[in-house]
Amino acid sequence: MPFARPPSTLGENTLLPARPLKIAIVGAGAVGAYYGCVLARAGHDVHFLLRSDYAFVREHGYQVRTGQEDFRLFPAKVARSSAGIGPCDLVIIALKTTANAAFPELLPPLDDAGRTLFLTLQNGLGNVEALARLFPVRRLAAGLCFVCINRTAPGVIESYIQGRVQMAGVGPGAQGLARELAGLFAGAGIACRAMDSLDEVLWKKLCWNIPFNGLAIAAGGIATDKIAASPALMKLAHALMEELRAAALAHGIAIPDAFIVSQLNSLQGMGPYKPSSLVDYLGRRPVEVDSIWGEPLRRGQARGLPMSRLEVLHALLCHLVGDKC
Amino acid sequence: MPFARPPSTLGENTLLPARPLKIAIVGAGAVGAYYGCVLARAGHDVHFLLRSDYAFVREHGYQVRTGQEDFRLFPAKVARSSAGIGPCDLVIIALKTTANAAFPELLPPLDDAGRTLFLTLQNGLGNVEALARLFPVRRLAAGLCFVCINRTAPGVIESYIQGRVQMAGVGPGAQGLARELAGLFAGAGIACRAMDSLDEVLWKKLCWNIPFNGLAIAAGGIATDKIAASPALMKLAHALMEELRAAALAHGIAIPDAFIVSQLNSLQGMGPYKPSSLVDYLGRRPVEVDSIWGEPLRRGQARGLPMSRLEVLHALLCHLVGDKC
Secondary structure: OOOOOOOOOOOOOOOOOOOOOEEEEEOOOHHHHHHHHHHHHOOOEEEEEOOOOHHHHHHHOEEEEEOOOEEEEOOOEEEOOHHHOOOOOEEEEOOOHHHHHHHHHHOHHHOOOOOOEEEEOOOOOOHHHHHHOOOOHHHEEEEEEEOOEEEEEOOEEEEOOOOEEEEEEOOOOHHHHHHHHHHHHHHOOOOEEEOOOHHHHHHHHHHHHHHHHHHHHHOOOOOHHHHHOOHHHHHHHHHHHHHHHHHHHHOOOOOOHHHHHHHHHOOOOOOOOOOHHHHHHHOOOOOOHHHHHHHHHHHHHHOOOOOHHHHHHHHHHHHHHOOOO | OOOOOOOOOOOOOOOOOOOOOEEEEEOOOHHHHHHHHHHHHOOOEEEEEOOOOHHHHHHHOEEEEEOOOEEEEOOOEEEOOHHHOOOOOEEEEOOOHHHHHHHHHHOHHHOOOOOOEEEEOOOOOOHHHHHHOOOOHHHEEEEEEEOOEEEEEOOEEEEOOOOEEEEEEOOOOHHHHHHHHHHHHHHOOOOEEEOOOHHHHHHHHHHHHHHHHHHHHHOOOOOHHHHHOOHHHHHHHHHHHHHHHHHHHHOOOOOOHHHHHHHHHOOOOOOOOOOHHHHHHHOOOOOOHHHHHHHHHHHHHHOOOOOHHHHHHHHHHHHHHOOOO
8 A cells, every 4th residue: 555644734844754654653552553553554664562462463463453444464563672673753652551661761762863753642641741751842742542442362453433533742833743643644544633732632531531441440340331321320420520620620621511421422332342441450451540540630639629539439440450559 | 044134224114024035136147146146145035037047057056256255056046937936025137228128028927016126237227217117116226236247157156346236216215215225235245335316326337337348349349457458448438437427417417536536447456357248249149238328328419418439439339239220
């Protein structure tokens, strides 16, 4: 398939070169593998940094299944270490946030003399801050993926709904960077929008993750269809969203009613989807408790908001997943 | 052992006759069996209404183990139906509240022409109201058992701490009734106090049951030592107690600081105690969700209190135990 990125409309002053990009996918779980495969299919030179799936994907490549189409990426370029990939134009970070302490080891070998862009697709709050300890903010961006993607077997990625990505830059020139990255994703066929405010995107994403990832675990390990079928849990999900909305407002972000309604309605048609945190919990892998529940709780409480429901959910999740908190 | 009840100090006008009493224990789980055995040892004519343990207890009696002493009640008078016991002086109800719908079937055959007293030792709110649909309130009382009693095997009852009972009457003459019942229990060697206010006793008991029975289940099925070792869970337990305290105050009951502190400290020295609700949950038996969490939540919310933390805990417990709520 030919290189499919539409020509930039931004003129000369762009951060990404107007050619197929060398892209590293750091943390090739379901989300990272999915976007890596789609970008590779669009003609980019995508390298996957892998641990557990390394041998399988090297031999078999990736199989991507969506409602609309299936496709295979073979061969897939895989590496066991960042040094084995080397400097890139773009690094897409889809690590579990529980592994963020590995940034200083994983990311610098991918940096091309201060030119490389770093895009985190991770959940929750605190990820951009962790990147900003290593790289200047003008090269940082965050993408929020409103998707239902699961890795159903080694090398097999399934995407259940027509997902979309909201892209936001971090530092000066954030809006231009967001537009460039949105163009890159859109050019690969991914519904993607550039947003003006990173904080708005982050808090909005939490409106889904905090209630639904959380209740899926705390209510006994249930998929989204069971949550949707329970008036008590949906009422609680709504109340959690309202707590978050107040915290967002205290940080200058106004979340409209319609957005809350859309998040509550989003479970319809999703079927028995297991949020990523539930998949991790059931698989006895680390759960992103601190970035999804802990950091938003601290930020809300720091503005004097009680966040009572979130406090309960956070304390229970810590114990259920075995974290110290 | 001779009849050990001290002479009443109430003069002629007492509700209980001054002789060994015929007592029925309805719901001979751990708590019912324990008090039945202790009252039988003190010389009363105690009949246990049993289902699952019937054959075992008929053959082997009861074995009671406490830190201080062990004793055996053999033979134990057991029955499979209320008609097999017949009219009593006193009926002690220690059924799970999830079985309260059986009151109209179980209790009338034990009533002696309007003379019998009914004492509920059950958890939570709503039990006295269920009894009051069948019998006049002047014959009703409630005892709150601050104890750690488990049935560790068929016919084997273990009591882990020096427990105590707070006794309160319901209708007119409540205080006299409470004193008579407290005297009965004290005469059998049970630390027991007559209380002026039933509501005070009920709300105070919830200050333990709501956080500790609830968190034991919702935090993953953990005993009290694990709760006590977690600052986050203890903070949450305290916050739940404060929500209850506000609800109690809205019902005219002032719960002092010292009581809250005593409840928080009560886990010290209790060891890995499994609250009764956790034992039921782990054994896949019905859990008393509505009387312990549901009814207090409704009563608090009816007075305009949000009870946010209790609301979360209640919704999660409903799902964990499989209740519709």
